[in-house]
Amino acid sequence: MINTSALVTEGSQLLGSTAEARTLLAHAAGVELSRLALLPGIGEGAVCDYRALVRRRAAGEPVQYLTGRAAFRTVEVGVAPGVFIPRPETEVMTGWAIEQIRKLPNPVVVELCAGSGAISAAIAAEAPGAEQYAVELSETATRMASRNLAGSGVDLRTGDMADAFHELNSGVDLVIANPPYIPLEAWDGVAVDVRTHEPELALFSGLDGLDALRVVAGVAARLLRPGGVVCAEHAEVQAESVVQVFADARAFTKIADHPDLNDRPRFVTAVRAANLAG
Incomplete structure (x- = not known):
């Protein structure tokens, strides 16, 4: 001993x-x-x-991959190579979403780019009673999310978020997403342990890093009821450009950016307009 x-x-x-x-x-x-x-x-x-x-x-292997677990708000989820590790910075956005959900009777919530399912798991734990849906493109991540969300009631699906949940069109109260948002040109600036071990699919999104966020804006415009809200994470240097992405969708009002726990710009929120802009 x-x-x-x-x-x-x-x-x-x-x-x-x-x-x-x-x-x-x-x-x-x-x-x-x-x-x-x-x-x-x-x-x-x-x-x-x-x-x-x-x-x-x-x-250089991440601690979370070595233990197979990651803490996120009030829950702990399983993670493994091929599954994005949830970050503390995302907890503030999730808390904002939970506050909105708690104000609503029988809320319908959709998570895009679900990864490990940590966000949906936290919402299920902290805002029970919501009707929840989640979609993830990676089959590896979906298998892990399925285990993490077992018994939660979340309707989890594998597939492209662009084509997901058409049966929910104009009926969702809140859409939340932590999509990939690192520009491909920023590869060399990403921490070696992150770019070596975590899935590229969950990290990088086009030359400017905004490809997935543009899809999020479009899907949210389709899914949300008038007055419904969307929140989406972004890099701290992308605040102005992401606000513009949602403005360009011509479907939202009250577009605002919010800081994370380190007071750095981290996520955008917007309200679905009653009528689409012409």
Whole structure:
């Protein structure tokens, strides 16, 4: 048995992060993070597993892929290679959406570009009673989302968001999306561990990064009832251009941009107009 604190120190010296070392040690030991400090020591097998995880993390593999789990607001979801890892920055947009949903009787909610299903899972947990739908293009991500959303009542589908949910046209209260939005020309500026390990499909979207957001605007215009709302995440440098994307759709009013938890521009919201602009 090796002392828990000593192992955390060992890992943190290599990783430069005590939090990551503790997370990996708890995973290797098979205990909740909150119970790690209660362990008198760690057995030889778990120590070997832990050291292997630390080496892999030091080589750039995301912690969430190593543990198979990612925290998001009030839920924890499964993730794996080929599935986009949910970010804390997206939690603010999701909270905004939940506030809108809670104001409505029998709300109908659609998530586009669902990925792991983290956003839909958080909405189901925090705004129970909503009629929820989600769509994801990647079959790998959809399989993971299906597990994460099991028992939630979310109607999850695999496919292109551009062709999704025609039966809901003009009947949806809220559309939410965290689409890919990194410009292809920004490849070299993306963190190596992200571009090496996370799926390109969930990261990059055309030369200006706005291809998927243009589709989101169009789909939201089709799905939303008059007065319904859409919220969509974007890069911090895209605030003005994304507002323009939604203005160009000629279907929305009250287009506004909002900051994330770091006070950086992060998501746009808009209200479906009663009549489409000519």
